[in-house]
Amino acid sequence: MRILYLHQHFSTPAGATATRSFAMAEALAARGHAVTMACGQYAGAVTGLAGGYRHGRRAGPVGGFRVVEFAIPCGNHLRLAARAGAFLRYAARATGLALAGAWDVVVASSTPLSVALPALAARRLRALPFVFEIRDPWPELPRAMGLGSPLVWAGMDRLADAACRRAAAVVALSEGMAETALAHGAAAATLRVLPNGSDLDLFGPHVRPWRPDGLAPGVPLAVYAGAHGPANGLDQLVAAARLLRAGGSPLVLLLVGAGAEKPRLQAAAAALPNLRLLDPLPKPRLAGLLAGSQIGVQCLAPVAAFAEWTAPNKLMDYLAAGLPVVANLGGRAARLLEGGGFGPCGIATAPGDACALAAALAALAADPDRRAALGRAARAQAEARWDRRRLAEGFCQVVEGAAA
CATH class of the missing domain: 3.40.50.2000 (Glycogen Phosphorylase B;)
Structure with missing residues (x-):
C-alpha cells in the first residue's frame, strides 16, 4: 500500500x-x-x-x-x-x-x-x-x-x-x-x-546518565524538557525556584528547550542559582540527562482546557525513564500519576499554584526512598500501558x- x-x-x-x-x-x-x-x-x-x-x-x-x-x-x-x-x-x-x-x-x-x-x-x-x-x-x-x-x-x-x-x-x-x-x-x-x-528502548534505567557541568553529584535535579512558550506557563517554575531557594531546598530546576519565552526566562534565571536553562537536546542526549536526574516536571499554563485536551510527549518520556513526576495540572495527567493498579508515580498540584508546586518538588527532593518507589511505578506503568x-x-x- x-x-x-x-x-x-x-x-x-x-x-x-x-x-x-x-x-x-x-x-x-x-x-x-x-x-x-x-x-x-x-x-x-x-x-x-x-x-x-x-x-x-x-x-x-x-x-x-x-x-x-x-x-x-x-x-x-x-x-x-x-x-x-x-x-x-x-x-x-x-x-x-x-x-x-x-x-x-x-x-x-x-x-x-x-x-x-x-x-x-x-x-x-x-x-x-x-x-x-x-x-x-x-x-x-x-x-x-x-x-x-x-x-x-x-x-x-x-x-x-x-x-x-x-x-x-x-x-x-x-x-x-x-x-x-x-x-x-x-x-x-x-x-x-x-x-x-513511551519509547522504552531510548529512555530508561539502562541509559548511561549525565548531569550538567558544575552540579554536585548529590544535588537533586528536577528537569522540565519541552517548549518555552506562553502555553507552558514556565513563570510558575521561576516562582517555584524562588520559593525553593528561600526554603533552603538543595533542589536545582533545569529547563531544557526553546521558545518565545526563553529570553525572559534566562533573565530571571540569572538571579536564581537553583534555576538553569539549556538549549534543546537530541533525544538520545535527553535520555541520558533524564537518567541522571531525580524528578521530571510537567508544567502548563493554568488554562482549564489543558486538563483533558493535552497529551504531552515529555510525560511519556519521564515515565519511560523511571522518573517520579511533579505536574501542575489536573485531569488526564493527574489520573495518570495516580497510577491505577501500578501505584502512584508522581504528584499533581493545582494549576497556577506555584507554592504547591514548590512544596511537591521540595518534598521529593528530601525523600529519596519515595522518589525511588514512584520511579519504579512510573517505569512499570510505561511498560504495561504506554509501550x-x-x-x-x-x-x-x-x-x-x-x-x-
Whole structure:
C-alpha cells in the first residue's frame, strides 16, 4: 500500500522534538507499506536528510521510508502571523504532492490544523481516503488561550468540521480530544483513541546518565524538557525556584528547550542559582540527562482546557525513564500519576499554584526512598500501558482499515 503521511513538524529521534510520526511511519513501513513522509523545516527537528534543496524541496530514504522535506521554516519562536504563513505554504506544497502521487491513503497529522487542507483536496479531487490525527485540538486550544480572533476560530471550526466528517478514520491522542472530534461531526465508528507512547528502548534505567557541568553529584535535579512558550506557563517554575531557594531546598530546576519565552526566562534565571536553562537536546542526549536526574516536571499554563485536551510527549518520556513526576495540572495527567493498579508515580498540584508546586518538588527532593518507589511505578506503568510499539500496531490497523 502507498501511504502519504503529512506531518509538518516531523523529526527523527536525532532531533529535539516529538518523534511519534517517525515511530508510526517506521511501523507502517515494517508491515510492508511504501510510506512517504512530507514535512517542513521545524525548529529542533532533524529529518535525516542532507544536502541542498531543489525547487524548494529535498527527498530521500530515512528509517525504512521516504521523506520529502519542503524548505519552509517554522517554530514556536516565530510570531503568530509568520507561523500561519508557514502553515499555509506547507499546505499548498503538500496539496501538490497529494494530487500528483499514486497514493492509496493519506495520513494528515494535526497540528497545525491546515494539514487537513491537502487531505481534503485529495479526497475531493482524487477520491483518496484519509486518516485525520488530532495531536492538539484546534481551534479549541487557541480559543481557550485567547490566541487569534473569533473570525479565525470560526474558519478553523469549519475546517475541523470538514476534516472530522470526511475522514475515513479519526485518531485522537486522548479521550478529551476524541470528544472534540465528535463535536466536529466525526462518526463514533471512525474514531480511535491512540495516546502518545513511551519509547522504552531510548529512555530508561539502562541509559548511561549525565548531569550538567558544575552540579554536585548529590544535588537533586528536577528537569522540565519541552517548549518555552506562553502555553507552558514556565513563570510558575521561576516562582517555584524562588520559593525553593528561600526554603533552603538543595533542589536545582533545569529547563531544557526553546521558545518565545526563553529570553525572559534566562533573565530571571540569572538571579536564581537553583534555576538553569539549556538549549534543546537530541533525544538520545535527553535520555541520558533524564537518567541522571531525580524528578521530571510537567508544567502548563493554568488554562482549564489543558486538563483533558493535552497529551504531552515529555510525560511519556519521564515515565519511560523511571522518573517520579511533579505536574501542575489536573485531569488526564493527574489520573495518570495516580497510577491505577501500578501505584502512584508522581504528584499533581493545582494549576497556577506555584507554592504547591514548590512544596511537591521540595518534598521529593528530601525523600529519596519515595522518589525511588514512584520511579519504579512510573517505569512499570510505561511498560504495561504506554509501550509505543504496541500503540503503533493500533495506528497501523487504523490506516490499513481506512485504505480498505
